[in-house]
Amino acid sequence: MIPLNGSDVLKIVFTQAQAHVADGTRSTIISQPARDIGYPRITDFAQAGDFEGTLSYGIGITRPVSLSNPQFPVRAYEVEKVTATGQHQYVVAIDIDASNPA
Secondary structure, eight states: OOOOOOEEEEEEEEOOSSSSTTTTOOEEEEEOOOOOOOOOOOOEEEEEEEETTTEEEEEEEOOSSSSSSOOOEEEEEEEEEEOOOOOEEEEEEEETTOOOOO
16 A cells, blocks of 8 residues: 555556566656645645556545545546657646635
8 A cells, every 4th residue: 555645546548558668667757747836626645556568657646525525527638758869758747626716
């Protein structure tokens, strides 16, 4: 279990992916924000696993209304870019409860 700030957790999973190089060096992630990214709904995140082609992250989120039914809209967008050296880079944008600006 990975402790995350927030009242709930959103799990993001990539299949056929890895965040390490062939020699086992821990991570090929070259750019990621600080864990406190300054959004009211997304309170925290952490890499949860990198095993046998499955890469997962946990994202700590806060409910729109404390102790409420936690069902609210979540949209995720993924963009893949292949660099000149052939490396695949991914950007994932998450939109949590966009209808409520608070």
